[in-house]
Amino acid sequence: MLTDVKQESLKRISYIEGHLSGIRRMVEEDKYCVDILKQTYAVRRAIEKLESLLLDGHLHTCVIEGIKDGREEQVLRELVELYSLNNK
Amino acid sequence: MLTDVKQESLKRISYIEGHLSGIRRMVEEDKYCVDILKQTYAVRRAIEKLESLLLDGHLHTCVIEGIKDGREEQVLRELVELYSLNNK
């Protein structure tokens, strides 16, 4: 993994972990469910941003190398699979 | 919040936190991005299940009470808003 993608990913994971701790506290303190749900949506959005970052890194390393090395079937099949899984 | 919804929610949040720690380790150990992305998808699915549980509890408490108390405009507006936000 590219060093800057890795550093940025770890930073984002820390942020998501903090956000999730906040949601745990909201549940423990019986906060209003609508407010808790808005926070869980925000966590999912943050995970999607992490995914975009990881995908970007993946495309610029493994996918390019795979295509140049003649393993294009494998790397492209994985991309289509990820796309479908993302919509599940 | 209903006691069983609260207990179940906290259990699910713990599970999600554990899953997220696993993803952190995968990033730190430079695992294959495609495998990491499949795990972040699984975390989002787990958060959506937590949301269904919270929504179920919310409907059976605040929404029913709100409608019986004549505050239906507010509780229904919030539900439509949550629905739209969920698709953002």
Place this chain on the structure above:
Amino acid sequence: MLTDVKQESLKRISYIEGHLSGIRRMVEEDKYCVDILKQTYAVRRAIEKLESLLLDGHLHTCVIEGIKDGREEQVLRELVELYSLNNK
């Protein structure tokens, strides 16, 4: 169904049908796939807006009536089911 929800829904369905015809033409004319995909995303967004409208109408009619008539278990179970299906 409320008359204005029905009229507005039919208007939106017409719009979506027109949008889809445009996508058909793009495919027939071999337009760039990335541009076609941006249009299919837009159609999905338009369908989600139609869904919010239908849900809003449903909440203000069947759900309120169901709760006042003591059929709350059924109407709330359907809402939770719709929420889960929406994320599938």
Place this chain on the structure above:
Amino acid sequence: MLTDVKQESLKRISYIEGHLSGIRRMVEEDKYCVDILKQTYAVRRAIEKLESLLLDGHLHTCVIEGIKDGREEQVLRELVELYSLNNK
């Protein structure tokens, strides 16, 4: 666009158009909103399958050519953009 991707896409678009006509009739005939919503979800799923097909074709043509021709920055940036848009 590859001929088989094009033929299969047009077939799927016809299917989606038929499905949408069915939804229009359901609205016109005041069918139960929950049943209508389940159909709009099915249409969105069908559009997502069309997207997977189009993406698969795009990856195997334009993306591979782009990478081999040294236009990798452009084709990869578009893929990341599509991924982000898909989650909007």
